[in-house]
Protein backbone atom coordinates (compact mmCIF):
# COMPACT_ATOMS: atom_id res chain seq x y z
CA UNK A 53 0.00 0.00 0.00
CA UNK A 54 1.28 3.49 -0.76
CA UNK A 55 2.31 5.63 2.20
CA UNK A 56 -0.47 8.05 1.25
CA UNK A 57 -3.10 5.34 1.57
CA UNK A 58 -1.54 4.06 4.80
CA UNK A 59 -1.72 7.55 6.31
CA UNK A 60 -5.37 7.87 5.32
CA UNK A 61 -6.47 4.42 6.43
CA UNK A 62 -4.84 4.33 9.87
CA UNK A 63 -7.21 6.18 12.23
CA UNK A 64 -4.22 7.32 14.33
CA UNK A 65 -2.51 9.07 11.39
CA UNK A 66 -5.47 10.10 9.26
CA UNK A 67 -6.18 13.84 9.35
CA UNK A 68 -8.69 14.00 6.49
CA UNK A 69 -8.77 17.48 5.01
CA UNK A 70 -6.34 18.77 7.67
CA UNK A 71 -3.22 17.40 5.94
CA UNK A 72 -1.14 20.49 5.08
CA UNK A 73 0.00 21.41 1.56
CA UNK A 74 3.55 20.31 2.48
CA UNK A 75 2.30 16.93 3.70
CA UNK A 76 0.20 16.54 0.54
CA UNK A 77 3.32 17.22 -1.57
CA UNK A 78 5.58 14.97 0.44
CA UNK A 79 3.27 11.96 0.75
CA UNK A 80 1.48 12.33 -2.61
CA UNK A 81 -1.86 12.96 -1.00
CA UNK A 82 -3.05 15.35 -3.72
CA UNK A 83 -6.05 13.98 -5.52
CA UNK A 84 -6.85 11.51 -2.75
CA UNK A 85 -8.02 14.54 -0.79
CA UNK A 86 -10.23 17.38 -2.03
CA UNK A 87 -8.31 20.66 -2.48
CA UNK A 88 -9.66 22.39 0.64
CA UNK A 89 -7.21 22.42 3.56
CA UNK A 90 -9.19 22.26 6.80
CA UNK A 91 -8.38 22.56 10.50
CA UNK A 92 -9.28 20.40 13.47
CA UNK A 93 -11.73 23.15 14.50
CA UNK A 94 -13.52 23.26 11.15
CA UNK A 95 -13.65 19.47 11.07
CA UNK A 96 -15.21 19.41 14.53
CA UNK A 97 -17.81 21.91 13.36
CA UNK A 98 -18.69 19.73 10.35
CA UNK A 99 -19.06 16.59 12.49
CA UNK A 100 -21.00 18.42 15.18
CA UNK A 101 -23.56 19.56 12.63
CA UNK A 102 -23.82 16.06 11.18
CA UNK A 103 -24.37 14.65 14.68
CA UNK A 104 -27.11 17.18 15.36
CA UNK A 105 -28.96 16.12 12.22
CA UNK A 106 -29.17 12.46 13.29
CA UNK A 107 -32.50 11.23 14.66
CA UNK A 108 -31.42 9.58 17.93
CA UNK A 109 -28.53 8.80 20.25
CA UNK A 110 -27.99 5.29 18.93
CA UNK A 111 -27.39 6.73 15.45
CA UNK A 112 -25.02 9.25 17.05
CA UNK A 113 -23.21 6.41 18.81
CA UNK A 114 -22.81 4.56 15.54
CA UNK A 115 -21.64 7.74 13.78
CA UNK A 116 -19.04 8.41 16.50
CA UNK A 117 -17.78 4.82 16.41
CA UNK A 118 -17.22 5.21 12.66
CA UNK A 119 -15.44 8.51 13.23
CA UNK A 120 -13.21 6.91 15.87
CA UNK A 121 -12.29 4.17 13.41
CA UNK A 122 -11.46 6.60 10.62
CA UNK A 123 -9.95 9.65 12.37
CA UNK A 124 -9.19 9.04 16.01
CA UNK A 125 -7.73 12.46 16.79
CA UNK A 126 -10.83 14.22 15.49
CA UNK A 127 -13.06 11.82 17.46
CA UNK A 128 -11.20 12.61 20.68
CA UNK A 129 -11.15 16.35 20.04
CA UNK A 130 -14.90 16.27 19.49
CA UNK A 131 -15.52 14.27 22.68
CA UNK A 132 -13.16 16.38 24.79
CA UNK A 133 -14.73 19.63 23.63
CA UNK A 134 -18.31 18.44 24.11
CA UNK A 135 -17.98 16.07 27.03
CA UNK A 136 -21.32 16.91 28.62
CA UNK A 137 -23.26 16.24 25.42
CA UNK A 138 -21.24 13.25 24.24
CA UNK A 139 -20.55 11.36 27.50
CA UNK A 140 -24.13 9.94 27.45
CA UNK A 141 -23.46 8.66 23.93
CA UNK A 142 -19.98 7.15 23.99
CA UNK A 143 -20.70 5.92 27.54
CA UNK A 144 -23.75 5.05 29.63
CA UNK A 145 -26.63 4.92 28.73
CA UNK A 146 -26.21 4.74 24.92
CA UNK A 147 -23.15 2.46 25.01
CA UNK A 148 -25.52 -0.19 26.44
CA UNK A 149 -27.55 -0.19 23.25
CA UNK A 150 -24.26 -0.02 21.36
CA UNK A 151 -23.33 -3.39 22.92
CA UNK A 152 -26.76 -4.91 22.34
CA UNK A 153 -26.61 -3.91 18.66
CA UNK A 154 -22.83 -4.24 18.24
CA UNK A 155 -23.09 -6.85 15.46
CA UNK A 156 -25.55 -4.69 13.52
CA UNK A 157 -23.13 -1.76 13.31
CA UNK A 158 -19.89 -3.72 13.01
CA UNK A 159 -17.68 -2.05 10.39
CA UNK A 160 -13.96 -2.10 11.15
CA UNK A 161 -11.87 -3.93 13.72
CA UNK A 162 -10.92 -2.12 16.92
CA UNK A 163 -9.04 -3.79 19.75
CA UNK A 164 -8.61 -7.51 20.11
CA UNK A 165 -11.19 -10.29 20.14
CA UNK A 166 -9.50 -13.22 21.82
CA UNK A 167 -11.87 -16.11 21.18
CA UNK A 168 -11.74 -19.45 22.92
CA UNK A 169 -11.18 -21.47 19.71
CA UNK A 170 -8.05 -19.31 19.13
CA UNK A 171 -6.70 -19.97 22.60
CA UNK A 172 -3.49 -21.47 21.23
CA UNK A 173 -2.78 -18.23 19.36
CA UNK A 174 -3.03 -15.67 22.15
CA UNK A 175 0.65 -14.71 21.97
CA UNK A 176 0.48 -14.40 18.21
CA UNK A 177 -2.61 -12.18 18.42
CA UNK A 178 -0.90 -9.83 20.90
CA UNK A 179 2.28 -9.65 18.87
CA UNK A 180 1.22 -7.07 16.26
CA UNK A 181 3.78 -4.20 16.33
CA UNK A 182 0.85 -1.76 16.24
CA UNK A 183 0.47 -2.61 19.95
CA UNK A 184 4.07 -1.92 20.95
CA UNK A 185 3.08 1.33 22.72
CA UNK A 186 0.26 -0.17 24.79
CA UNK A 187 0.25 0.95 28.44
CA UNK A 188 -3.32 0.27 29.46
CA UNK A 189 -5.91 -2.39 28.65
CA UNK A 190 -9.59 -2.68 29.50
CA UNK A 191 -10.82 -6.26 29.23
CA UNK A 192 -14.28 -7.81 29.49
CA UNK A 193 -15.81 -11.20 28.76
CA UNK A 194 -19.15 -9.54 28.04
CA UNK A 195 -21.13 -11.51 30.61
CA UNK A 196 -22.48 -8.63 32.77
CA UNK A 197 -22.72 -5.60 30.51
CA UNK A 198 -24.09 -2.79 32.70
CA UNK A 199 -27.46 -4.11 33.92
CA UNK A 200 -28.12 -5.69 30.50
CA UNK A 201 -26.66 -9.12 31.17
CA UNK A 202 -24.77 -11.30 28.71
CA UNK A 203 -23.96 -9.46 25.48
CA UNK A 204 -21.26 -11.88 24.30
CA UNK A 205 -18.77 -10.36 21.86
CA UNK A 206 -20.94 -7.22 21.68
CA UNK A 207 -19.62 -6.45 25.16
CA UNK A 208 -16.56 -5.02 23.34
CA UNK A 209 -18.48 -1.73 23.30
CA UNK A 210 -17.68 -1.34 27.01
CA UNK A 211 -13.83 -1.58 26.84
CA UNK A 212 -13.96 0.75 23.83
CA UNK A 213 -16.13 3.25 25.73
CA UNK A 214 -14.06 3.08 28.93
CA UNK A 215 -10.84 3.67 27.00
CA UNK A 216 -12.37 6.64 25.15
CA UNK A 217 -12.62 8.12 28.65
CA UNK A 218 -9.03 7.20 29.47
CA UNK A 219 -8.23 9.69 26.73
CA UNK A 220 -10.94 12.28 27.37
CA UNK A 221 -10.41 12.39 31.15
CA UNK A 222 -7.03 10.76 31.81
CA UNK A 223 -5.14 12.30 28.91
CA UNK A 224 -3.89 8.96 27.54
CA UNK A 225 -2.86 8.93 23.88
CA UNK A 226 -5.20 6.51 22.06
CA UNK A 227 -2.19 4.62 20.65
CA UNK A 228 -1.35 3.54 24.23
CA UNK A 229 -4.72 1.92 24.83
CA UNK A 230 -6.07 -1.50 23.92
CA UNK A 231 -9.65 -2.77 24.37
CA UNK A 232 -9.87 -6.56 24.65
CA UNK A 233 -12.85 -8.89 24.59
CA UNK A 234 -12.39 -12.45 25.80
CA UNK A 235 -14.91 -14.32 23.68
CA UNK A 236 -15.72 -17.50 25.58
CA UNK A 237 -19.17 -17.83 23.99
CA UNK A 238 -22.49 -16.48 25.18
CA UNK A 239 -25.47 -17.85 27.06
CA UNK A 240 -27.64 -15.27 25.33
CA UNK A 241 -29.58 -17.46 22.88
CA UNK A 242 -30.88 -14.45 20.96
CA UNK A 243 -27.29 -13.62 20.00
CA UNK A 244 -26.33 -17.18 19.17
CA UNK A 245 -29.33 -17.45 16.85
CA UNK A 246 -28.77 -14.09 15.20
CA UNK A 247 -27.21 -14.66 11.76
CA UNK A 248 -25.42 -11.30 12.06
CA UNK A 249 -23.79 -12.10 15.43
CA UNK A 250 -20.03 -11.47 15.18
CA UNK A 251 -18.97 -13.63 18.13
CA UNK A 252 -18.31 -17.31 18.72
CA UNK A 253 -21.64 -19.20 18.57
CA UNK A 254 -21.23 -21.41 21.58
CA UNK A 255 -22.46 -21.59 25.13
CA UNK A 256 -20.12 -19.95 27.61
CA UNK A 257 -17.06 -21.95 28.53
CA UNK A 258 -16.95 -22.20 32.32
CA UNK A 259 -15.02 -23.84 35.13
CA UNK A 260 -11.40 -24.97 34.76
CA UNK A 261 -11.39 -24.39 30.97
CA UNK A 262 -12.43 -20.79 31.47
CA UNK A 263 -9.81 -20.29 34.19
CA UNK A 264 -7.08 -21.83 32.03
CA UNK A 265 -8.00 -19.46 29.19
CA UNK A 266 -7.87 -16.39 31.44
CA UNK A 267 -4.61 -17.64 33.00
CA UNK A 268 -3.07 -17.92 29.52
CA UNK A 269 -4.32 -14.44 28.64
CA UNK A 270 -2.88 -12.90 31.82
CA UNK A 271 0.49 -14.61 31.32
CA UNK A 272 0.64 -13.41 27.71
CA UNK A 273 -0.20 -9.81 28.70
CA UNK A 274 2.41 -9.79 31.48
CA UNK A 275 5.04 -10.99 29.03
CA UNK A 276 4.06 -8.71 26.13
CA UNK A 277 3.63 -5.49 28.14
CA UNK A 278 5.49 -5.66 31.47
CA UNK A 279 4.31 -2.84 33.74
CA UNK A 280 1.11 -2.18 31.75
CA UNK A 281 -2.15 -1.68 33.60
CA UNK A 282 -5.18 -3.91 33.11
CA UNK A 283 -8.71 -2.92 34.10
CA UNK A 284 -11.18 -5.80 34.56
CA UNK A 285 -14.64 -4.68 33.46
CA UNK A 286 -18.17 -6.07 33.46
CA UNK A 287 -17.38 -9.64 34.43
CA UNK A 288 -20.32 -11.41 36.08
CA UNK A 289 -20.50 -11.39 39.90
CA UNK A 290 -18.70 -14.64 40.71
CA UNK A 291 -15.86 -14.13 38.22
CA UNK A 292 -15.30 -10.45 38.99
CA UNK A 293 -13.91 -10.92 42.51
CA UNK A 294 -12.30 -14.28 41.78
CA UNK A 295 -10.28 -13.09 38.78
CA UNK A 296 -9.13 -9.97 40.60
CA UNK A 297 -7.89 -12.00 43.58
CA UNK A 298 -6.27 -14.59 41.36
CA UNK A 299 -4.35 -12.13 39.18
CA UNK A 300 -3.81 -8.92 41.08
CA UNK A 301 -0.27 -9.91 42.09
CA UNK A 302 0.63 -10.96 38.55
CA UNK A 303 -0.45 -7.78 36.81
CA UNK A 304 -0.91 -4.14 37.70
CA UNK A 305 -4.68 -4.42 37.71
CA UNK A 306 -7.96 -3.50 39.33
CA UNK A 307 -11.63 -4.33 38.89
CA UNK A 308 -13.56 -1.21 38.02
CA UNK A 309 -16.99 -2.53 39.05
CA UNK A 310 -15.78 -3.57 42.50
CA UNK A 311 -13.10 -1.02 43.32
CA UNK A 312 -13.79 1.94 41.04
CA UNK A 313 -17.47 1.88 41.96
CA UNK A 314 -16.64 1.61 45.64
CA UNK A 315 -14.40 4.66 45.44
CA UNK A 316 -16.93 6.84 43.62
CA UNK A 317 -19.74 5.80 45.98
CA UNK A 318 -17.66 6.39 49.12
CA UNK A 319 -16.20 9.62 47.72
CA UNK A 320 -19.69 10.95 46.97
CA UNK A 321 -20.94 9.93 50.42
CA UNK A 322 -17.96 11.65 52.05
CA UNK A 323 -18.85 14.73 50.04
CA UNK A 324 -22.43 14.52 51.32
CA UNK A 325 -21.17 14.05 54.91
CA UNK A 326 -19.00 17.16 54.62
CA UNK A 327 -22.22 19.08 54.03
CA UNK A 328 -24.42 17.42 56.65
CA UNK A 329 -21.69 17.19 59.27
CA UNK A 330 -22.84 13.68 60.19
CA UNK A 331 -19.95 11.21 59.84
CA UNK A 332 -20.13 7.93 57.97
CA UNK A 333 -20.01 6.02 61.21
CA UNK A 334 -23.31 7.64 62.29
CA UNK A 335 -25.20 6.53 59.16
CA UNK A 336 -27.48 3.56 58.60
CA UNK A 337 -26.65 2.31 55.12
CA UNK A 338 -28.83 0.05 53.03
CA UNK A 339 -27.05 -1.68 50.14
CA UNK A 340 -29.52 -2.99 47.58
CA UNK A 341 -27.72 -5.62 45.47
CA UNK A 342 -24.76 -7.45 47.00
CA UNK A 343 -22.85 -8.38 43.84
CA UNK A 344 -19.52 -7.03 42.62
CA UNK A 345 -20.44 -3.37 43.08
CA UNK A 346 -22.41 -3.81 46.32
CA UNK A 347 -19.74 -5.82 48.14
CA UNK A 348 -17.02 -3.51 46.84
CA UNK A 349 -18.88 -0.48 48.21
CA UNK A 350 -19.55 -2.24 51.52
CA UNK A 351 -15.89 -3.15 51.99
CA UNK A 352 -14.60 0.34 51.27
CA UNK A 353 -17.26 1.82 53.57
CA UNK A 354 -15.99 -0.41 56.36
CA UNK A 355 -12.41 0.68 55.65
CA UNK A 356 -13.48 4.34 55.75
CA UNK A 357 -15.32 3.86 59.05
CA UNK A 358 -12.39 2.03 60.56
CA UNK A 359 -10.32 5.09 59.67
CA UNK A 360 -12.91 7.12 61.64
CA UNK A 361 -12.13 4.92 64.66
CA UNK A 362 -14.80 2.21 64.53
CA UNK A 363 -13.86 -1.45 64.91
CA UNK A 364 -14.86 -3.97 62.25
CA UNK A 365 -18.00 -5.15 64.05
CA UNK A 366 -19.25 -1.62 64.71
CA UNK A 367 -18.54 -0.62 61.13
CA UNK A 368 -20.40 -3.65 59.80
CA UNK A 369 -23.34 -2.89 62.05
CA UNK A 370 -24.02 0.31 60.07
CA UNK A 371 -24.70 -1.72 56.90
CA UNK A 372 -27.78 -3.72 55.87
CA UNK A 373 -27.38 -5.61 52.60
CA UNK A 374 -30.20 -6.96 50.47
CA UNK A 375 -29.85 -9.39 47.61
CA UNK A 376 -32.25 -11.44 45.48
CA UNK A 377 -33.63 -13.39 48.42
CA UNK A 378 -34.00 -10.45 50.76
CA UNK A 379 -32.08 -9.03 53.69
CA UNK A 380 -28.83 -10.93 54.14
CA UNK A 381 -28.91 -12.60 57.53
CA UNK A 382 -26.39 -15.00 59.04
CA UNK A 383 -26.95 -18.53 57.73
CA UNK A 384 -30.16 -17.56 55.94
CA UNK A 385 -29.25 -16.72 52.33
CA UNK A 386 -27.65 -18.19 49.24
CA UNK A 387 -25.03 -15.49 48.71
CA UNK A 388 -21.34 -15.21 47.87
CA UNK A 389 -18.66 -15.24 50.51
CA UNK A 390 -18.05 -11.54 49.87
CA UNK A 391 -21.73 -10.80 50.52
CA UNK A 392 -21.83 -12.91 53.69
CA UNK A 393 -19.52 -10.40 55.34
CA UNK A 394 -22.54 -8.08 55.52
CA UNK A 395 -24.97 -10.59 57.03
CA UNK A 396 -26.95 -9.28 60.00
CA UNK A 397 -26.32 -11.38 63.10
CA UNK A 398 -28.57 -14.43 63.64
CA UNK A 399 -31.68 -13.55 65.60
CA UNK A 400 -31.39 -9.82 65.06
CA UNK A 401 -33.74 -9.50 62.11
CA UNK A 402 -35.63 -12.80 61.82
CA UNK A 403 -38.87 -10.86 61.48
CA UNK A 404 -37.51 -9.40 58.23
CA UNK A 405 -37.16 -12.82 56.53
CA UNK A 406 -38.94 -12.51 53.19
CA UNK A 407 -39.82 -8.85 53.87
CA UNK A 408 -40.09 -6.44 50.96
CA UNK A 409 -37.95 -3.31 50.67
CA UNK A 410 -40.59 -0.99 52.16
CA UNK A 411 -40.90 -3.16 55.27
CA UNK A 412 -37.12 -3.34 55.71
CA UNK A 413 -36.80 0.42 55.25
CA UNK A 414 -39.58 1.12 57.77
CA UNK A 415 -37.78 -1.02 60.33
CA UNK A 416 -34.15 0.05 59.67
CA UNK A 417 -34.80 3.74 58.86
CA UNK A 418 -31.70 3.99 56.65
CA UNK A 419 -30.09 7.38 56.12
CA UNK A 420 -28.45 6.13 52.90
CA UNK A 421 -29.84 3.74 50.28
CA UNK A 422 -27.61 2.56 47.42
CA UNK A 423 -28.91 0.53 44.48
CA UNK A 424 -26.52 -1.71 42.53
CA UNK A 425 -28.90 -4.50 41.56
CA UNK A 426 -29.59 -3.71 37.90
CA UNK A 427 -33.33 -3.88 38.78
CA UNK A 428 -35.39 -1.08 37.30
CA UNK A 429 -38.00 0.34 39.66
CA UNK A 430 -36.75 -1.61 42.70
CA UNK A 431 -36.85 1.55 44.87
CA UNK A 432 -40.61 1.62 45.20
CA UNK A 433 -42.70 4.60 46.21
CA UNK A 434 -43.61 2.90 49.50
CA UNK A 435 -39.95 2.25 50.35
CA UNK A 436 -38.84 5.77 49.49
CA UNK A 437 -41.74 7.37 51.38
CA UNK A 438 -40.93 5.21 54.40
CA UNK A 439 -37.34 6.44 54.27
CA UNK A 440 -38.38 10.08 53.90
CA UNK A 441 -40.76 9.74 56.87
CA UNK A 442 -37.85 8.82 59.15
CA UNK A 443 -35.01 10.94 57.78
CA UNK A 444 -34.86 14.63 56.94
CA UNK A 445 -32.42 14.44 53.99
CA UNK A 446 -32.42 10.84 52.74
CA UNK A 447 -29.43 10.01 50.55
CA UNK A 448 -30.63 7.81 47.68
CA UNK A 449 -28.29 6.50 44.99
CA UNK A 450 -29.90 4.34 42.29
CA UNK A 451 -26.56 3.53 40.66
CA UNK A 452 -27.55 0.80 38.19
CA UNK A 453 -26.87 1.38 34.51
CA UNK A 454 -28.02 2.05 31.90
CA UNK A 455 -30.79 4.54 32.76
CA UNK A 456 -33.47 1.96 31.92
CA UNK A 457 -32.17 -0.26 34.74
CA UNK A 458 -31.88 2.39 37.46
CA UNK A 459 -33.63 1.45 40.71
CA UNK A 460 -35.65 4.69 40.47
CA UNK A 461 -35.89 7.82 38.38
CA UNK A 462 -34.65 10.98 40.10
CA UNK A 463 -37.82 12.98 39.30
CA UNK A 464 -39.88 10.34 41.10
CA UNK A 465 -37.50 10.20 44.08
CA UNK A 466 -37.70 13.93 44.38
CA UNK A 467 -41.50 13.94 44.14
CA UNK A 468 -41.87 11.22 46.80
CA UNK A 469 -39.60 13.13 49.23
CA UNK A 470 -40.80 16.72 48.57
CA UNK A 471 -37.40 17.51 47.03
CA UNK A 472 -35.51 16.52 50.21
CA UNK A 473 -33.74 13.46 48.80
CA UNK A 474 -30.05 13.85 47.99
CA UNK A 475 -29.90 11.89 44.75
CA UNK A 476 -27.06 10.25 42.82
CA UNK A 477 -27.54 8.14 39.68
CA UNK A 478 -25.19 5.92 37.69
CA UNK A 479 -26.35 7.27 34.33
CA UNK A 480 -27.17 10.87 33.47
CA UNK A 481 -30.79 12.01 33.86
CA UNK A 482 -32.44 15.34 33.06
CA UNK A 483 -32.13 17.89 35.91
CA UNK A 484 -34.91 17.88 38.54
CA UNK A 485 -36.08 21.40 39.39
CA UNK A 486 -37.71 20.45 42.69
CA UNK A 487 -34.57 18.76 44.10
CA UNK A 488 -33.02 20.85 46.92
CA UNK A 489 -29.59 19.41 46.06
CA UNK A 490 -28.88 18.97 42.32
CA UNK A 491 -28.97 15.36 41.13
CA UNK A 492 -25.40 14.07 40.74
CA UNK A 493 -24.08 11.45 38.32
CA UNK A 494 -22.27 8.95 40.55
CA UNK A 495 -20.32 6.84 38.12
CA UNK A 496 -16.91 5.20 38.33
CA UNK A 497 -15.78 7.48 35.47
CA UNK A 498 -14.86 9.85 38.33
CA UNK A 499 -12.29 7.28 39.47
CA UNK A 500 -10.91 4.83 36.89
CA UNK A 501 -9.11 7.26 34.52
CA UNK A 502 -7.31 8.85 37.47
CA UNK A 503 -6.43 5.56 39.15
CA UNK A 504 -4.92 4.23 35.92
CA UNK A 505 -3.05 7.46 35.32
CA UNK A 506 -1.70 7.71 38.87
CA UNK A 507 -0.70 4.05 39.09
CA UNK A 508 1.18 4.20 35.79
CA UNK A 509 2.80 7.55 36.57
CA UNK A 510 4.14 6.12 39.81
CA UNK A 511 5.34 2.95 38.06
CA UNK A 512 3.32 1.18 40.74
CA UNK A 513 3.91 -2.50 41.37
CA UNK A 514 0.27 -2.97 42.35
CA UNK A 515 -2.99 -1.12 42.90
CA UNK A 516 -3.72 -1.26 46.63
CA UNK A 517 -7.06 -0.82 48.41
CA UNK A 518 -5.51 2.22 50.08
CA UNK A 519 -5.05 3.79 46.65
CA UNK A 520 -8.83 3.52 46.11
CA UNK A 521 -9.48 5.02 49.54
CA UNK A 522 -7.13 7.87 48.62
CA UNK A 523 -8.99 8.38 45.34
CA UNK A 524 -12.34 8.52 47.19
CA UNK A 525 -11.03 11.15 49.60
CA UNK A 526 -9.49 13.20 46.79
CA UNK A 527 -12.80 13.10 44.94
CA UNK A 528 -14.71 14.29 48.01
CA UNK A 529 -12.27 17.18 48.42
CA UNK A 530 -12.53 18.07 44.72
CA UNK A 531 -16.29 18.39 45.21
CA UNK A 532 -15.87 21.19 47.76
CA UNK A 533 -17.69 24.27 46.54
CA UNK A 534 -19.66 22.43 43.84
CA UNK A 535 -23.43 22.78 44.07
CA UNK A 536 -23.91 19.06 43.41
CA UNK A 537 -22.14 16.33 45.40
CA UNK A 538 -19.45 15.94 42.74
CA UNK A 539 -17.80 18.33 40.30
CA UNK A 540 -19.63 18.56 36.95
CA UNK A 541 -18.65 16.15 34.15
CA UNK A 542 -17.06 19.11 32.35
CA UNK A 543 -14.38 18.96 35.11
CA UNK A 544 -13.63 15.25 34.66
CA UNK A 545 -10.16 15.88 33.25
CA UNK A 546 -9.21 17.94 36.27
CA UNK A 547 -10.80 15.33 38.56
CA UNK A 548 -8.66 12.62 36.91
CA UNK A 549 -5.53 14.69 37.55
CA UNK A 550 -6.53 15.20 41.21
CA UNK A 551 -7.32 11.51 41.67
CA UNK A 552 -4.10 10.47 39.88
CA UNK A 553 -2.05 12.72 42.15
CA UNK A 554 -3.60 11.18 45.28
CA UNK A 555 -3.14 7.66 43.89
CA UNK A 556 0.54 8.23 43.06
CA UNK A 557 1.18 9.72 46.51
CA UNK A 558 -0.50 6.72 48.10
CA UNK A 559 1.58 4.36 45.93
CA UNK A 560 4.66 6.02 47.45
CA UNK A 561 3.23 5.73 50.97
CA UNK A 562 2.47 2.03 50.36
CA UNK A 563 6.00 1.38 49.13
CA UNK A 564 4.63 0.39 45.72
CA UNK A 565 6.04 3.26 43.62
CA UNK A 566 9.14 2.87 41.49
CA UNK A 567 9.22 6.54 40.46
CA UNK A 568 9.98 9.46 42.77
CA UNK A 569 9.11 13.16 42.61
CA UNK A 570 8.17 15.85 45.10
CA UNK A 571 5.49 17.27 42.81
CA UNK A 572 3.20 14.58 41.45
CA UNK A 573 0.55 16.97 40.18
CA UNK A 574 2.94 18.82 37.88
CA UNK A 575 4.58 15.64 36.74
CA UNK A 576 1.28 13.94 35.89
CA UNK A 577 -0.23 17.04 34.26
CA UNK A 578 2.76 17.11 31.90
CA UNK A 579 2.02 13.51 30.87
CA UNK A 580 -1.56 14.23 29.81
CA UNK A 581 -2.17 14.36 26.07
CA UNK A 582 -4.58 16.78 24.41
CA UNK A 583 -6.12 15.76 21.08
CA UNK A 584 -4.28 17.58 18.31
CA UNK A 585 -2.73 16.53 15.04
CA UNK A 586 0.94 15.61 14.89
CA UNK A 587 3.09 16.16 11.80
CA UNK A 588 2.81 13.23 9.37
CA UNK A 589 5.93 11.10 8.99
Ligand SMILES: NC(=O)c1ccc[n+]([C@@H]2O[C@H](COP(=O)([O-])OP(=O)(O)OC[C@H]3O[C@@H](n4cnc5c(N)ncnc54)[C@H](O)[C@@H]3O)[C@@H](O)[C@H]2O)c1
Nearest residue numbers: 198199289341343344345375376425426452453478495496
Ligand atom coordinates in the same frame (compact mmCIF):
# COMPACT_ATOMS: atom_id res chain seq x y z
N1 LIG B 1 -22.71 3.81 38.80
C1 LIG B 1 -21.64 3.08 38.64
O1 LIG B 1 -20.52 3.57 38.54
C2 LIG B 1 -21.77 1.58 38.60
C3 LIG B 1 -20.62 0.81 38.76
C4 LIG B 1 -20.70 -0.59 38.75
C5 LIG B 1 -21.93 -1.19 38.57
N2 LIG B 1 -23.03 -0.41 38.38
C6 LIG B 1 -24.33 -1.04 38.12
O2 LIG B 1 -24.69 -1.87 39.19
C7 LIG B 1 -25.41 -2.99 38.74
C8 LIG B 1 -24.82 -4.24 39.34
O3 LIG B 1 -23.48 -4.40 38.95
P1 LIG B 1 -22.59 -5.55 39.61
O4 LIG B 1 -21.28 -5.52 38.94
O5 LIG B 1 -22.62 -5.44 41.09
O6 LIG B 1 -23.40 -6.84 39.11
P2 LIG B 1 -23.53 -8.22 39.86
O7 LIG B 1 -24.25 -9.10 38.92
O8 LIG B 1 -22.24 -8.64 40.44
O9 LIG B 1 -24.49 -7.87 41.11
C9 LIG B 1 -25.86 -7.62 41.05
C10 LIG B 1 -26.46 -8.14 42.35
O10 LIG B 1 -27.81 -7.72 42.40
C11 LIG B 1 -28.55 -8.81 42.93
N3 LIG B 1 -29.96 -8.70 42.59
C12 LIG B 1 -30.57 -9.05 41.45
N4 LIG B 1 -31.90 -8.85 41.56
C13 LIG B 1 -32.11 -8.35 42.78
C14 LIG B 1 -33.28 -7.94 43.48
N5 LIG B 1 -34.49 -8.01 42.91
N6 LIG B 1 -33.12 -7.48 44.73
C15 LIG B 1 -31.91 -7.39 45.30
N7 LIG B 1 -30.78 -7.77 44.69
C16 LIG B 1 -30.88 -8.24 43.45
C17 LIG B 1 -27.89 -10.03 42.30
O11 LIG B 1 -28.21 -11.23 42.98
C18 LIG B 1 -26.43 -9.66 42.41
O12 LIG B 1 -25.86 -10.09 43.63
C19 LIG B 1 -25.37 -2.93 37.21
O13 LIG B 1 -26.60 -2.43 36.74
C20 LIG B 1 -24.28 -1.94 36.91
O14 LIG B 1 -24.54 -1.20 35.74
C21 LIG B 1 -22.98 0.94 38.41
Ligand SMILES: O=C(O)C[C@H](O)C(=O)O
Nearest residue numbers: 144198286309453495496
Ligand atom coordinates in the same frame (compact mmCIF):
# COMPACT_ATOMS: atom_id res chain seq x y z
O1 LIG C 1 -20.07 1.56 32.78
C1 LIG C 1 -20.57 2.32 33.61
O2 LIG C 1 -21.22 3.32 33.27
C2 LIG C 1 -20.36 2.12 35.09
C3 LIG C 1 -20.10 0.74 35.53
O3 LIG C 1 -18.82 0.28 35.21
C4 LIG C 1 -21.15 -0.26 35.15
O4 LIG C 1 -20.78 -1.39 34.87
O5 LIG C 1 -22.32 0.10 35.17
Ligand SMILES: [Mg+2]
Nearest residue numbers: 285286308309
Ligand atom coordinates in the same frame (compact mmCIF):
# COMPACT_ATOMS: atom_id res chain seq x y z
MG1 LIG D 1 -18.69 -1.68 34.58
